[in-house]
Amino acid sequence: MKTSGLGELEAILAVARHRSFRAAATDLGVSTSALSHAVAALEARIGVRLFNRTTRSVALSEAGAQFVDSVAPALSTIRVAIEQAGSFRDTLSGTLRINASVGAAKQAMPLFIAFLQRYPDMKLDLVTEGRLIDIVVDGFDAGIRLAETVPQDMIAVPFGDKQRFAVVGSPAYFAQHKAPRTPADLHAHRCIRTRMPSGAIYQWEFERRGETVRIDGKGALTLDEPGLMLEAARAGLGVTYLTEWNVAADLQAGTLVRVLEDWTPPLDGLCLYYPGRRHAPAGLRALIDMIREQADTQREQARTKRKARGSR
Template structure:
């Protein structure tokens, strides 16, 4: 049997991760047809079907599952060897894959731009999603999330400032509704509820002088994206609960008004996190050094 290139094997792992040729092709930066042809050629060469395909789904065959289990550790070892060899370069190169939320990516964008300017041979592949994933299983080098959500088996590097939540509404809404003085007063208000990535409705959290309170707010509108919540609050749809970072421009412009500020103490902000393995890719090590450099500036 002719030996195949590592690219074909990486393609198999990408399709196995995503259970989708289209999503895997996007990750690999090739066309769906090229990916399908590559997988089909490999299957023909080894004489077994690796994936069961229908018009709606892609799944590993029994042979494919065993094949993936066998090649994944070997490819991981090869990647580490390549990264270790590349670490002797004066300038890091390659692609760094980072998983984060939309808000996390927006806050980290100045860091990303400074990193790419300093290391022009590096590329950043940033994927945003609300759900918290296993970055190792999904093939990411690192993640960026709020400190309280970072898995305990990961190494976390804090960056940025601590954060606070903010309860805000438009002047138009408050013109017809008296501002709440305590979290309990929210029961008589229209609130813009938050649906989390898990599907659960988020309960607003408050604390003052050691007293904690969780409020399951009510309202006619439930959303799952901060930008939509901001638009709704600006239009007078009700009270919303977002981070200071997300509402700072509106507070400065007067398009939103803050309430219950003494009930929203600061909490730990974002962290870059990565697996606690012995070898760190040169690009990730350079990003960590830049974070620490900025923190000490």
């Protein structure tokens, strides 16, 4: 661990990101004592405590929070400058840090695998979490989220197919409960509710011919993870509301039945997004190029299918 310059700044941001000296040290590949000394050295030099420490927790002080907000964007710009200089090498290399929801990461894995196969000297650091974060402050190069949640000051690159939600339940459940024909009918059903990362209960959203409806369904079970919701729905505990991507295998296998399909139109899908106020690092530009290549291939395949149907 360097004890001056960028090393100290990286140390501060890592501890702020993880709220733990041990976890930050592991992330940076240094010892906990070396990291602690680096942070203490910077605090001593500027004469301000950046972290409030107890035996159980580490949190930014008011001064520390202001320091991180100011330093993080500047350090991100420096990282990009270093990567840009390194991009003149014959082989693309470096580390690309991406933050995504679990579902977005699962959908993006084929792309990430292809990316690392094409650029074997690149490293990918993927962090999954439900809450929406500030990717600049937390030291990420990019994020992947649903288009509607991407901050407006970011550059967004559409990724993958459009998303669509589905209301599903098991055949056994619908053998005992009349299938809903309108969203209002869900008030008579057992709904497996969704808790958002913020702690709020997600209201199911529906739309048909310009009419929009939001339903706060009632039920005995509230969950915050799609896999658990699927398991509960398969067991006949009620109906749940998930993306088609999550329920496709069950619908094909017949373990779940879909209802209210005409009330769930397609929505904008995922986007890879990154700060618009600075140049993208070389690794991120290469990943964006692969996303656009895939989109071009999908459009060409769609045109070919349309032509084939038209010639019949």
